[in-house]
Amino acid sequence: MLVDFKKELVDLNGIVILDTTGKPATLKGVTIDALMAVYQDEQNLGGEEKLKRYELGLMLSKDMFEVTVEEISLIKKLIGKAYGALIVGQAWNILEGK
Numbered sequence: 333m334l335v336d337f338k339k340e341l342v343d344l345n346g347i348v349i350l351d352t353t354g355k356p357a358t359l360k361g362v363t364i365d366a367l368m369a370v371y372q373d374e375q376n377l378g379g380e381e382k383l384k385r386y387e388l389g390l391m392l393s394k395d396m397f398e399v400t401v402e403e404i405s406l407i408k409k410l411i412g413k414a415y416g417a418l419i420v421g422q423a424w425n426i427l428e429g430k
Contacts, residue, residue, distance in 0.1 A: 333429065335399050337363060337392055341422050349418075359426050362419055364389050366410035373413075385410075404428075 337360035341349045349357040367385045370377075388403060399407070404427050411423045 333399055333401070333404065335359075335397070335404070335427060337394075337397075339426050341419060343418065357419075359423055360392050362411060362415065362423055363407055364392055366407065366414040369410070369414055371410075371413050399427075 337358065339359045340356045341358065341362065343349055351357045351361055367389045385406075388406070391397060408424055408427055412420050415423070
């Protein structure tokens with residue numbers, strides 16, 4: 333599935349959300365943060381899984397690219413762990429092509 337990772341995220345009033353650097357928050361930034369984060373319930377995560385997440389993060393240097401169903405599932409899982417409903421809802425909708 334082709335996903336546009338440069339898509340900007342907005343608040344409930346349609347105003348673009350800013351990231352910690354003051355730039356518009358994008359699916360790309362949210363995804364990279366979620367992929368690179370360390371989660372309490374994953375303290376024993378193996379090196380192979382960490383490498384997989386790193387390599388997927390590297391692919392995000394392109395703003396739009398094909399992702400597999402498995403990759404979308406992983407990204408959704410991690411964004412769900414890392415963020416609240418406002419970000420999760422938008423990110424998941426974009427990833428599902430809505």
